[in-house]
Amino acid sequence: MNFDIAIVIAIEMNIKVQNISKSYNKIKAVDAVTFEVNSGELFGLIGPDGAGKTTIFRILTTLLMPDEGNATVAEYDVVADYKAIRSSVGYMPGKFSLYQDLTVEENLEFFATIFGTTLAENYALIADIYIQLEPFKDRRAGALSGGMKQKLALCCALIHAPKVLFLDEPTTGVDPVSRKEFWQMLKRLQLKGITILVSTPYMDEASLCDRIALIQKGKILKIDAPQVITANYEKLIYDIQSKNTHGLIHDLKNYSSHYSVYAFGEFIHYIDKNVDFKPEDLQQYLEEKNHSDIIIKKAETTIEDVFMDL
């Protein structure tokens, strides 16, 4: 019985985007983008500012019409059935868009009323997030810290128990602790059967999604599970370290067979052009350049490595 219901839901909650394009004046913000999000999936749009992420969100939440292509959300067409979409999706825009002069509680009640429901009716869905906000429920939204604003915005987007949740850069400008908590919340929402499309400029968050689309300059460069994307990366990356990081970057860039040199936390990620690259040769070169405490070892490929090589 439950199984049947699951199948019915599975048909309803996916997102299909086919050849969507959108230009502002002469600038193509989104260029023939195609992807599908499966029902119940946590799907990430990963890319920097200006990649076209927000435009895609606005089209899917019916706030903007595409120039070309078509898209459906929960089987509803984003143009023809826009009203049905608006009542069945939750949207958390990138810019904080709640009423700054209303308190936490007033904002929640306001959004509940707009969607014809009450805070009590869907409380179970937001309970574990709202508990953290409750001590501040009489505080005006404008006076909340970044992490708290983000939690309130998520509650407001969930208040009408949407089937599909759109989160546009929910963790931008948010500290690592709040970011981690936020992703734990998303995982719990996913377990409740909500399909989630989330965008982020933080590449380390990509690995927390079921599948991701890497996007830059309006074009999707790759779609797959994050683990598959990193596993399929064929180049060998080395972690390199010495006492003088800035000098190391400079000297590695002057090493004749270098392919790419990027700082990665405490190490430099180095890729060589040659298949028969010998770390010993590089070690010797760096010693000649007076580097000390040199470490050269194989690195683990991250999404950010792949992204920078696209």
Add this chain to the structure above:
Amino acid sequence: MVFETLQVSIIIMNKEKIIQVEKLTKTFGNFTAVKGITFDVYKGEIFGFLGANGAGKTTAMKMLIGISNPTSGKAIVAGLDVATQSDLVKMNIGYMSQKFSLYDDLTVNENITFFGGIYGLSRKQIKEKSIQLVEELEMQNVANNLVGALPLGWKQKLSFSVALLHEPKIVFLDEPTGGVDPITRRQFWEMIYTQAHKGTTIFVTTHYMDEAEYCDRVSIMVDGVIEALDTPKNLKQQFKVNSMNDVFLKLARNIE
């Protein structure tokens, strides 16, 4: 190892202090946002100022750049008292934030001219600086384009250079790389390194923990106090973890 640590501390002792903060406190009504923080920043250092949202970072930084008066305690920035010489502080520091940096409706050249004027540069100086800066950033082709039309990464690089127009001894960067693409983010840090090597002190906040690794020293604020301050390497050793992200998570958990 002990010898190495000793050497480091001797080098630091010989360094000129460019920021001296002593028991700096800021209270709003009955809420104390910054609770008597004490630390020094040395000349030419890249100093990472980290903390969770709401930990008091922005409030502390506002006091250091002279736009918010301390409730108590003292801060000397570039030899000037932030409480009594705030106007002079503003003339002697550079500031760049992600939220506000340049005017979108002015061109690259107009922005340089405008901020050069604000910082009190002469017309001649502004002219020379404009040419030099546009050349260094390889923005000759867009020098007369509106800043609003530039990619974010370009804006951030330009904004950093503009913050350095008046050759300040110290520059404050408030989340300079938020949302910037990974390659530009790294290019930006190379600019920071280069500037630090010229002797400019860099005071920077970021939410990218890999960037915390690029700082000479890092402080982590939790709930209005500085909970930790050391080199990234020492902090990782102290907390027995492998990354600055884990240091941060260990320190800043369960706040707000």
